[in-house]
Amino acid sequence: MVGSSHEALHRIFQKDPALLTRAMQGVLNVPFPEPREFVALNVDLTEIEPIERRVDTLMGVETDEGRYLLVVESQGQPDPRKRGSWPYYLSYLYEKYRCDPVLVVITQDSGTARWAAEPIRFGFPGWESMKVRPLVLSPDNVPLIVDEREAKRDVPLAVLSAMTHGKGPGAAVILESLAVALRTVDSESAAAFAAFVDSCLGDARAKEIWRDLMAPTQYFFRHPLAEQVREEGREEGREEGREEGRIEDRAEMTLRILEWRGIAVPDLVRDRVKTCSDLDQLEVWAQRAVHATKAEDLFADGTI
Known part of the structure; x- marks a missing residue:
């Protein structure tokens, strides 16, 4: 079972590795080569010394232009330590696998996305010994x-x-x-x-x-x-054969969608939804609630 958003945000790429390259190509507009094969790799980057270093998800990908390592990091908030650990991950992986690593950060927070997208530079003014540019997937571009x-x-x-x-x-x-x-x-x-x-x-x-x-x-x-x-x-009311409970659930869900979206629900609309006994009709109203601009939009003629 997935226990947290941190786990889910990077594990989806383990479930469908090709999604990662599609996201880079279609969301980030990065001309990443079309993959031929993906290989899941060990995420443990721990050295002999007792310092544990792990990336969230690590994929090896074969393309017509060569082999790459896709390093996916799920980030909930800015963490200054990552400015040191991310370059370490990339250099260590290059040394270990002898192919180019690509860092992708995924977050649900716009502020964290802006922080993560900032290039990491080492060196002095006018001369950069190392520069790391993470690719970032966030609500701002997905x-x-x-x-x-x-x-x-x-x-x-x-x-x-x-x-x-x-x-x-x-x-x-x-x-x-x-x-x-x-x-x-x-x-x-x-x-x-x-x-x-x-x-x-x-x-x-x-x-x-x-x-x-x-x-x-x-x-x-x-x-x-x-x-x-x-x-x-x-x-309760959702098991197979409990039609009455399913109708009640669907009516409540329709009203909750409207309320969650900040749409006022007049009593006449609420009563019409709650007294409806047609599950198919309630399914239609629930779908309309997702896109409605006012509660009356649930109904085809816009009237109660």
Whole structure:
């Protein structure tokens, strides 16, 4: 089970290594060569001396232009020690593997992203003995994927989008489309992706919305994360055959999405949603709630 957003932010690249090069090419506009093969490498950079040094994720990638090492670091906040450890990682890895390392930092925080993107320079004015330029993936450059069709075209990128935006106001708007997109991948991958997203959602209501979306899905219930959902008492009415409970859950979720997005919900709208007994209709309203600008947008004619 994924225990933290720190783990999820870099482990998604272990689940889908090709996502890392797609992110560099499509998000960062870095002309990284097209990979032929990925190899997971030992992340332990500890020397004989009792000083433990570990990177978060380390991948070897073969391309037509040569072999590279992709070093992924998940960063929650600025850490001055990294200005020394990151250059060490890169020089050590080059010495060990004799191929060029590339440092990629992923964060959910814009301030941390700006800090991480600053070049690390060693030397004196006019002469740099070493310069390290991290590539940074953050809410500032990873697209907010809210369109269902776009999410289906590249599910791992949509997951990365939800993860990097997980602590911001855009988190909720991505969840409905992503939940639909996860149905298009195998259950094992979907369960892992669902856990990654769950770990990265910083807003309690967004996390609850995500768990509501995942609760009716079988692969989610087979995943250890489902145990936590059940322990918190949210499994009632969601088991197979409990149609009434599912209707109530979907109505509540629709209203929570609107409230989380700061949209006022008039009593007439609330009553119409809560008294609806058509699960398919509630599914439509829940999807509309993700993009609505006012509560009345749930309904096709815009009237109550």
